[in-house]
Amino acid sequence: MQGKELYAALCSACHGKALEGYAADHAPSLITPTFLESVNDEFLTRSITTGRPGTSMAAYGKKLGGPLDDAAIARLVAFVRARGNVPQKQLAGLTKAGDPKAGATIYDATCRVCHGDLKSRGEAVHLANPMFLAQASDPFLRHAIVNGRAGTKMEAFAKKLDEQQLADVIAYIRTFVNPAAPAISQLPAPTGKEPLLLFPKGKEPDWTAREDRFVPVDIVKKAYDEKRKFIIIDARPPSEWMRAHITGAVSIPYHDLKRLDEIAQDTWVIAYCACPHHLSGDVVDALKARGHTKAAILDEGINDWHRKGYPMTVAEGVEKPAGEPPAPAGQIR
Template sequence: MARMLSTTSLAVALIALACVPDPAAESGNDDVADSDSESDTGTPEERGAALYDKYCAFCHGDVGQGYTADNANALSNQEFLRIASDDFLATSIRYGRPGTSMSAWGEDKAGPLSDQDIDDIVTFIRTWQELPSAGPEVDAYEIDETASILRGETYYGVYGCEDCHGIQGVGGTFMTLENPWFLTTVSDGYLRESIVRGRPGTPMPSYQSGADTDLSDLQVDDIIKLIRSWEREPNTDPLPPFEPDVSDAVINPDGPDPDFVPVDGRFIGADLVKSALDMGAKMILLDARPHADYVDGHLEGAVSIPFFDLPKVIDELPQDVWIINYCGCPHAVSGQSFDALAEAGFTNIAVLDEGYYYWVEQGYPIVEGE
């Protein structure tokens, strides 16, 4: 399948965020909001717009156009909004896509967003929808019982799916199809619509029978069955509320200062950081992602300070120690952390240029858990 610039191939279009209708809106009372919501003023759309701007726009774009950072999908794509159910969309926000740059934002995973916040964000996202929703018949679709994983592997390769999504749905340029939270929440009908209809306005073509690049109904079902074969249980264990602790943030406190010269006054390569650590250099590795990402995996010795929590502890951080900010985007979140430190007067700061996933690919030390 052709590579997308916006909501690409079968899954770039597949896994975007969205939202569940706001209970206050359904009751006709726009001013109702849960007490634990980050904002309790304005209509659901207004609250959702503010939250979207703070937590989503830096990757998905200010109007959902996508690809502002790290190939984040286009949330305002009409074909996506037409077929994505509210449950699917809300779950995408709440639990994210562990192992990717799509973070878990819900309180269940120590994130900053309450259920009301999530409802409000998706109420806002739904304001972009112009086409009628596809309806329950999409999610009720069942693939042909004769569908074959073996044939699906052939079509997945021949029609270019692996070029965008990687062999066995992981490691491609665009979204990971084998992600457990994605496969747990997405329906076969959603997958089918995404393949058959594509994403108009993006390089993701239609594979509808009779089109220039066509697949028969059974061939589409073969690919869906292959994708389903990658399904596994997601981690549903909740995380307790998180507050950053920087009391032991400095790595190698008695070591020498690293000889860093950030590119453009901002970026340091991962290889240089690794070399400095190997030489025992003193520094702080600041993981700016939401805490669930840190628990899923982080640079050895890093401290978890989500970008939205940085103001709580910024006065406790030393200004005479190099602070390397990193995220998975690879710059969207760590860039915000860098800017906040710079505004507070810090000068020995940089952004890990290639981000967390490059570090992992190089086999550099990471740690899972708290």
């Protein structure tokens, strides 16, 4: 597939048809000029290859269990570049040494409400993500903060922060990386032969899907405990299943739905993603298009299931997702 088709099939659900962002999961825009002029192709390639573990941005690289080889990722990067059509700029660096303590005060007062803290993402890009921080240079961070991202909620702080304050807040953002954090490992890749049914001898679940589409996490957990007969589908790219999945869930990613043909029409299917609705919604729609009536979305998604301590199979070092940081009164959410 060409970059354009790959984008439509794999990325537009979250980043929007026109790359404008915010179609789902607060996925950022990929085409604001101040973003594209500040990133090299390496940044884009690595963001797509390794994803941002712990957010809904999955690893799409083959090496990590994703669907795309290097050539396909290069076509996607070229597509994003061509769509944005802004040349890369020479970026200014920091001119002062930053003080992380002073930076923390600025961050807490000004940035935290959108960007979250060390553990939790807010509604904007998670700046504490180790993959992000490994890719983002100081000039990149400075450029984003000074110029903002026109058309998004990221304002330009050029008039509000002086060079010292910029250096301070960036020094603080750098402290987010915990060098003692264990490297993330992965489970073996799905073989495509994992059994579909959770409890083949069980009774049918007796839930009713809200709006014919959603079943809450607690109701699914109850059926799970009662060993009911149903299928749980992980709709994310396999790289995410390899980090953590609901025990017994089969990987049928939104971009490769072949295994749906193996599912009997009279069997209940619950699909989930991290989003919580978009990729799982694609899978449920595909089942309905095949004539299934017993297909629904795990309402709150896998993160809520995981947070509640329900049965999970996780790779070493993968932690329970933290809750979203509370938004102070009056803030957009």
